Amino acid sequence: MANVTLRNVRKTYPGGFEAIKGVDVDVGDGQFCVLVGPSGCGKSTLLRMVAGLETVTGGEIDIGGRIVNGIEPADRDIAMVFQNYALYPHMSVYNNMAYGLRNRGMAEAEIRTRVDEAARILELTSMLERKPRQLSGGQRQRVAMGRAIVRQPKVFLFDEPLSNLDAKLRIAMRVEIRKLQRRLTTTSIYVTHDQLEAMTLADILVVMNGGQVEQVGNPLAIYEKPATTFVASFIGAPPMNLMSTRPEEIRSQLAGSAAADAGILGIRPEDFVITDQTPDGGVALPLTVEAIERVGAETFVYGSREQEEQRVAATPGELPPGEIIVRIPGTDAPAIGTRIRVAAVRAKLHLFSADGRTRLEA
């Protein structure tokens, strides 16, 4: 059991490229921390630095009260689950799990106890003598987990462990990983680019972008109060609608609030209602319906606003200027081409400074 603390961690590659630009994260004992961000944001690099597979060029990594910067991966008391599982193809499932223990000189009887226990938890008991290529993707994934569990490490590290599985299995394994972690109460750091995985797994969510931490916190708190427009559009699917407050239409509706001159207004698709009324202090927008997506329990309405406006900020998942997504429950949606009016109440408005880096209170 251990805390993991990163203090101003930096990584600069020999070519001068700065992959990690000073990251501070504190993962408490037994917590499940998820690093999330678009590809190239440095989340995997950061995880590999914790594992000891990448050197640290600045700052400190502390696992259980010990600075591990110069310590070999094997001596850091961590276990890692790789994206492609990295199982030894020529070893049986049993030997894959036992290998790390044997290298540490553990007695064969103790190894057997641990592997059998892990196999029982992961339902691999009947497959211990098989080779990895005789297993399905989900089973290989479980073997990779088993290899981590038998070590009884201080920290589990997961590098996008579910991204090679199909959608259905991914959800099942996601739940399993969470249950397993609760049961073992081992501190875990998990890297993913899937915001849904991040939301559902995390005790602490770390949203990263461009080698920096954008926001750290409880996933729901981040969802409800994103600190920047990047976080706002990255967390939540479909992404939050972001629009400039410069047009008179919006500015006038925000009059009286401290944020009237803000810069960017954000409203989540599910916070809109189709209505002719304007809620007090809220914002209403006229839209022309351009597309409808019915997914069963809910329907997404894609509408465009009359005025063309400038791009708000260059962030992933950003909508074309002037396009708004509205999520409504059920399947009852307005016809394409009709004009509707959507509104959101004051409490559901998110306001950001013009550069999108600061959240303003409405």
Place this chain on the structure above:
Amino acid sequence: MVEEEGFRRYVAHIILWIGIAIVAFPVYLAFVASTQDNAVIANGQMSLLPGGHFFETYYQTIFVGTSGSTREPVGNMMLNSLVMALLIAVGKIAISIISAYAIVYFRFPFRMALFWLIFITLMLPVEVRIYPTYKIVADLHMLDSYAGLSLPLIASATATLLFRQFFMTVPDELLEASRIDGAGPFRFFWDTLLPLSRTNMAALFVILFILGWNQYLWPLLITTRDDMQTIQIGIRKMITTTDALTEWPIVMATAVLAMLPPVLVVVAMQKLFVRGLVETEK
């Protein structure tokens, strides 16, 4: 494989049989000649069916040798050839897998320079560097020895390149998993890389064994004693006789015997050999 119906299929089979006949007939002829009496062959009246001298000829070939040009039993020649071919094949694999490991997995100064140096030796086969190599071997007093026969042929750029290419297809995560599992460089090599290279090593062994077995120029140059000569040299010496009749049955028996070990190696390792050449999944 394309399935053809009726006539077309027979045509295909006939062509294949003709091909087999072209390859197999000389071999068959050599075998038949090895069982005939020398006088019959010399008269040009050899039949196409095996004669009655099989045991007699092969006994003489393996344990006694010809009466004239080389007095060495072919059994001994085969042993020499076998030792040389095995030393070359095993030595080449051992040296090149280790150097490929160094080049792929370690960062050291002049790594690429060394790699290119190895690469360049591809352009210097034995024939090109034969005099300096001979001089070195002679100075080291390795003439007429197994070491002299095999050592100069062991360094191999081709095998090093082959292993390098293979190692580069091994996912990096395997190395990283090994590091986390507490395996050092030696353990990773021994526990993971070697078992994964098994089929590659088998394929290479087959090729290199045959290459070693068929060496002619180098053994010719550095062996002078009869008891160190290899079978390929032996055959050649048997044919050149100045004042006596060439003992064709013995020559042919030697040729047949010379074919056997490579064939056995191929047959024994065929499965691994083919897998080593075609395998893509790691």
